[in-house]
Amino acid sequence: MYCFFPHYVYSWFAVFVGVILSTACSEKESFEQPSLGYRTVAILEVDGFQFKDLNQNGQLDVYEDWRLDSEQRSKDLLSKMSLEQKAGFMMINSLSMLGSRKAAASDGKYMASDLEEGQVTEDPSAQGNRQNFIGGMNAVTSTSQMVRQFNNRHFILRANEGARIIAEWNNKLQELCENEPLGIPAIITSNPRNHITSNASVGTALDATVFTAWPGELGLSATRDLGLIREFADYSRQEWHAAGIRKGYMYMADLATEPRWSRVNGTFGEDPEWVAQIITEIVLGFQGKKLNDESIALTMKHFPGGGSGRNGQDSHFEWGKEQVFPGGRFYDNMLPFRAAIDAGTSAIMPYYSMPVGTEFEEVGYAFNKGVLTGLLRGELGFKGIVNTDTGPITRMAWGVEELSIAERYKKAIEAGSNIISGVSDPSDLIAVVKDGQLDMEYIDQSVFLLLREKFDLGLFENPYADPDYADQLVGSERFKEKSTLALRKSIVLLRNEEQALPLKANTKVYFETFKAPGRGERSAQQTVLIENEAGYELEFVATPEEAEVAILWMVPSSSLFNSTGDPISLSLSKASINVERVNQISQALPTLLVVDYTNPWVINEVYDDANKGNVRGVLATFGTTPKALLDVLTGKFNPQGKLPFSTPISDEAVENNLEDVPGYLEGAGYALFHYKEGLSY
Structure with a gap:
């Protein structure tokens, strides 16, 4: 030694x-x-x-x-940092690259991987004039200001660009940081990028990226294959590392106990013990047994579990700030987080919610000392970073609305928060310390943890990415082979009446997809598949009248940011599915219903055990491809998936559910389809 x-x-x-x-x-x-x-x-x-x-x-x-070792190095660097540098180091906010669209609008003046400065922000007064995309001089924080003036070194990348562009952008950012005093590198964080999901929103996940496409988190859970889930995490780790993204705001260890919650699709289901097993594989696959220079550090969220908002509302909004536990199951939420901590998760993110009716103070979790210091660090023994969700200081300050910004900083940091998300300018935090309101010891403890993570990840030795390697590795065929298997294994066969499946050769099939509008989309989409590019022994036809069997794939949506505070219904018609059209077809010919479950949708408008009509089969998907679905429907792949949650039989059952109780414990008469239900041929 x-x-x-x-x-x-x-x-x-x-x-x-x-x-x-x-x-x-x-x-x-x-x-x-x-x-x-x-x-x-x-x-x-x-x-x-x-x-x-x-x-x-x-x-x-x-x-x-x-x-x-990283502790010695962190203590030494900490001793060299000023208060201003430390405070800036405790901030994390979104940072933009220029982006392909704006680069194209610059007529070659800029590259998509350029660090976005104020001059490339679109001027609202210039909308419709492409020449002004670059010329608009909105007052925004530039990359240089964030790095040089604010001393920021933690950044969230939300842009959906190619692997080469991300790697080149990372390198420009790291060079900027390298030239600053002390040469502290940046760390780039992202939300999930490796899933097919119908309700991706900026701030939660990205859809249709260049990264290898796997099923949504619920779909991974539905595979019931822990080995495959570990491979997913390991392969995704390699892709992220190649592109220069070294930290994830993921994954959700929350439980899907409240079916109306708009973030159910980011969970691994409703069973705490099964979710805990998945979380272990996720952490080990991304981080390894301990953080190293090949790891992607994870930020497990949302402690202590955000899945039981009152009436299914979400705490991004004032009307959803209360988290309730009518079933008395607060501590069930600890199982997945215990697993994450035991596996070594680098960071944990508390949610905006404030607990109601528990032994804890009724303030948002980022401000909740009993939860963060007493429960998380004390009882669970967590020794890593506590990273607030984005915006609790300035926007979602539930339970502390009457406090000043300075008082919110003091309360959050004394409660146990180490890095504040959604803020770039550290001047308010600096003032809190200089005014003597907050002991410097809290700042040093936080910065030490943040530095240690960077040293463990090897960023001080090499924060740069190889754009050629990123371009070659991300989305490569060797990764797609496993993701293709997962996309098929995630599909759940729930009903197969009269042995309608697998489909017989030469069957005339009418295949229509009903997709609800996602965020930013104005209307639902209905598309008919008539091409047979994959060579299935089926004849795809253009109208139901020509068909022997109909396949109707419904993709409802429950975008988080469409919330208005009104009561939430899980009926398909309320999720922009053309129920009348579905019933018209299913009454005319044998029909296979396929539902993409981002939430436990209520499907009694199109399928009821007492009135099945011509429905011969029901399947569940959780983010997959038409080819994977057709492989199951034709018998090329024998369905193996199991439901990751129970689905309610009616909206009345939803309204009567207990927010913190999983569907499999809700009692008789609650579920149409049950947790772990799934057939094979």
Whole structure:
């Protein structure tokens, strides 16, 4: 082992002597020179090894010495940082690249991977004039200002661009940071990018990216295949790493106990024990057994579970701020988070919600000391980073609305929050410390945790990505082979009357998809599949009148940001599905109903056990492809999926459900389809 002076006696002389003694004490130890990524800093040669001179002082500082552990390096760098640097380090906000659309509008002046500055923001007064996309000078925070003035080093990437563009953008950002005092690299965080989902929203997930497309989280759960889920996490890790994204705002360890919650699709279902097993595989697949230079650090969310909002409302909004536990099952939510902590999750994100009717203070979880310090750190033993959700200081300050911004910072940080999301400018936090309202010890504890993560990830040695490698790896065929299997395994066969499935060869099939409008879309879409590019032994026809069998694939939507506070219905007609058209077809010929379940939809308008009509089969999807679905329908793939939650039999059953109780415990008469239900041929 190394021989070191205690941290408290470090001085420039002690550091110098310590390096000499370290070398003498470690003559029999061997180190492997890591690959160093740099653009402008000098390289120091010490003991036959190379080190980056990040603070450009011509000597090897403790934090620059990759032979030392992350705790030693973090403490040394912490001692060199000013209050302004520390406060900026505790902020995380969205950061934009220029983007392909704006780059195209610049007539070649800019590249899509350019760091977005104020001059490239669209001027609302110039809408309709493409020449003004670049010319509009809106007052926005530029990348340079965030890095140089605000000392930000944590950023959220929400843009949906190609892997090469993301890698090039990362490199420009890292070079900007490298040229700043102390040379602290940036870390880029993203929401999930590897899933097919019908209700993706900015701030929750992205859909249809260049990253390999797997089923939605509910679909992964429906596979009942923990090994495949681990492979999903590992393959996704490799893609993210190649592009330079080193941290995820994911995954949701919340339980889907309230069927109306608009974020059910981001969960792994309603069973806490099964979700806990999945979370273990997710963490180990993305992070490994411990954080290292190949890891993607995860931020598990939303502690202590956000799935039981009153009447299914979401706490992004004032009308959904209350989280209730009428079934007395608050602590069921701990199982998946215990699993995440045991597996080593790097960070945990509390939700905006405020608990009602528990032993905890009725304030949002980011401000809730009993929950964050007492429960999370005390009872569960979590030692990582607590990352607030985006906006609790300035917008979703539930339970502390009457406090000033300064008082909110004080309460959140003293409660246990380490990094504040949704803010770039740290001046308010700096003022809180300078005014003596907040002890500097809280700041140092937080910055230490944030620094340690960066050192563990190897970002101080090499934060740069290889755009060529990213372009080659992301979405490659070897990843698609496994994702293709998962897309098929995620499909659940729920009913198969009169052995209607698999479809017989040469059957004349009418295949129509009903897709509800997503965020930003104005109307529903109905499309008819008539091409047979995959060579199925079926004849696809253009009208129901020509068909022997109809396949009707319904894709409802429950976009989070469409909420108005009105009572939530899970009926298909309320989710923009043309129920009249579905029934018209199903009454005319044998029909296979396929429902894409982002929520546990109520389908009694088109299917009722007492009045099945010509419906011969019912299947559930959770984000998959037409080809995967047809492989199941034709018997090329024998269905294996199992429902990750129960689906209510009626809206009345939904209204009477207990928000914190999983469907399989709601009692007789609640479910049409039951948790873990699923048939095979």
